Amino acid sequence: MAISALETVVVLDCPDPGKLADFYARLLGGTVEGEGDWVEVAVAPEGAAVRKLAFQKAPGHVPPKWPSAEHSQQFHLDFYVPRAELEEAEREALSLGAELLRNEDGGESGFRVYRDPAGHPFCLCFR
Known part of the structure; x- marks a missing residue:
């Protein structure tokens, strides 16, 4: 029995989540969601489910x-x-x-x- 579905979010550690989210939002044509220590980029390819990348503040990254x-x-x-x-x-x-x-x-x-x-x-x- 599976313990979870494969509905993953890739999370990247970084010193500035908002800045890195902005980079990927522009690269992928997505939208930035959230602010602070956890920021996500939502990308919705035509006809596909929304996919997300997340960015987590990591002091000392x-x-x-x-x-x-x-x-x-x-x-x-x-x-x-x-x-x-x-x-x-x-x-x-x-x-x-x-x-x-x-x-x-x-x-x-x-x-x-x-x-x-x-x-x-x-x-x-x-x-």
Whole structure:
């Protein structure tokens, strides 16, 4: 018997939940909900259920380093974009405060790796 349904919310620790929520709301076209130590971003893709990311204030937050065995990323987020829109998506992500970490092959591998303003790795991917 399952003890819960898979209705998860991914929660990222960070020094400033409102600032990081704003970054992801702009990146994903979502809306910011709440303020203070716990802030969420709600994203409602057309025809799909609302999905949420949450951001929790973590005093003394130490961002992961990628790649690094000593400061492992623990996990990362993948966001899919149409291949023809990858360059535009990258420009927009960078203008919002993302930092490019890996694009050695011009994106031919199907993804590019970035760091959000709090240091969490994420990828823009295409199929």
